[in-house]
Amino acid sequence: MGRPWKAFASPAGATPWARFARGSTSGGYSTSRAPSALPIWAGVIPVRQQVLAPQDDPRLLPGLTPPKHITDFKFG
Numbered sequence: 001m002g003r004p005w006k007a008f009a010s011p012a013g014a015t016p017w018a019r020f021a022r023g024s025t026s027g028g029y030s031t032s033r034a035p036s037a038l039p040i041w042a043g044v045i046p047v048r049q050q051v052l053a054p055q056d057d058p059r060l061l062p063g064l065t066p067p068k069h070i071t072d073f074k075f076g
Contacts, residue, residue, distance in 0.1 A: 049075075051074065051075060054066045054073075
């Protein structure tokens, strides 16, 4: 089995994500280096983790509802 990796589009095609990834941040852009001088895209992809209402499995028997510990689930 091959090594798992993520890729993104570049002029050279698919490039291993780890080659360019800097790590996660907690907001804003870093001003330590100016990427605007390079002919490649630079930026962030915001990711938000959100708990939504439970969704029933379509194969669920009729009349069953989620238990309280599922409907009341919260992070933290």
